Structures are given as C-alpha cells and as structure tokens.
Amino acid sequence: MNRVTLITAMSALRQKLSELFSAQRAPAGYQPGRTLGQLQRNLGLARFEQVSPTLAHAVLDDDSLHLEIRERTESQLLMHLVMTEFSLRLPASAEGAARFELHHGGAIRRTGICCRQRAGEGALLGQLQARLQQDSALHEALMPLDFKRLHIELRAQQWHVRLEHMGGSEVVNRMPAFRRYIALSREQRDVLLAALLGLQRVLRTL
Structure with a gap:
C-alpha cells in the first residue's frame, strides 16, 4: 500500500468513526427522519423512499439521477443542527485515489467555482478543473446554488459526490x-438537481 492510498484509507476510517460516534451520541431532542420528511415535500419527487430513519433514496422521474440523502447532526452549545447530505456514487474509469473540495470564489460576491485538491493524484485536478470549466450548464447551476459543502472523492474505482445544502435543514434550540x-x-431545488446531474455528467467523462 503506497503513501497516498494509506492516507486516503485513514481519512475514510476517521470519517466513518466520526459518523459512528455521532450516531451513538445523538443530540438531545433530535427526531430522526423529521428533516427528511420536510425535505421530501420540498423535492416533490414521486420516487422517494425512506429506507431508515436517517437515510432515503430518491430518483428523478426520468430515471436520470439516483440519489442517496442522509440526515447528519451537528451539536453546538444548547442547540443542534440537522443537515441533509445528497450523495452520488458513480463508476470511475480513472484509477487511484483523490479527494477534492468545490466552493464559490469571491469574498463578498461569487466570482466563480474553485476546486481544491485535498489528497491524492495531482494529475486529476487539472482534468477535473477543465471539465468543470467546459460544462457551462453545470457552472450555471453551481453559481446560484447555496451549498455548504461539496466534496468529490475517488476511491476503489468509484466517484463519490457529497453535497450539503444550506436548505433542507433544521435548527433545534434547547x-x-x-x-x-x-x-x-423551488429555485434552489431546481439548481440543486441540475448541479448533481452536471457533476454526474462531468465525472463520467474522467
């Protein structure tokens, strides 16, 4: 196992341990599934199946996009947040391991989409940036999209996309x-789905 693969495996292990620890220590007053139920009404998709209290599968009506949607909690002083994370998993032709983070550029006004590599094969960064710039529909969807986190990861010949939106979330104060x-x-719902479709389109060409 080379150094890059080892670092990626350790990062994935830390993430899984963090999720397990959070699940075991759910915040006081947290009602699993409540936020997903609210989000289901916002999305308005006919094919939305809640497979566990904190996990749902959703499919666009034309079968063009399959999503996994998960509730994630974050505890703060005398309150907690419940966020929803949208996930995609796609087969990858590229080998190796890499992890990227997308965010808006500009301190006050959004000036573009920036892609930062957090780990892995350096050559993939240039390819991903080029595809993002070339796909104008994806750029147009990402610019107005109010996302908090957007991570793209390559591991075990699969692309994993995780997008956490600022909407579809709940604030619970004690x-x-x-x-x-x-x-x-409605506007954010439309650009969210367009962005996920665009990311799926881009990653299938890498």
Missing part, C-alpha cells in the same frame, strides 16, 4: 426551546 426548518426553495 434554551429557549424552538425548532426551525429551513426550507429548500
């Missing part, structure tokens, strides 16, 4: 007690 669901608007 003192004073309140719950607030942040809806996924």
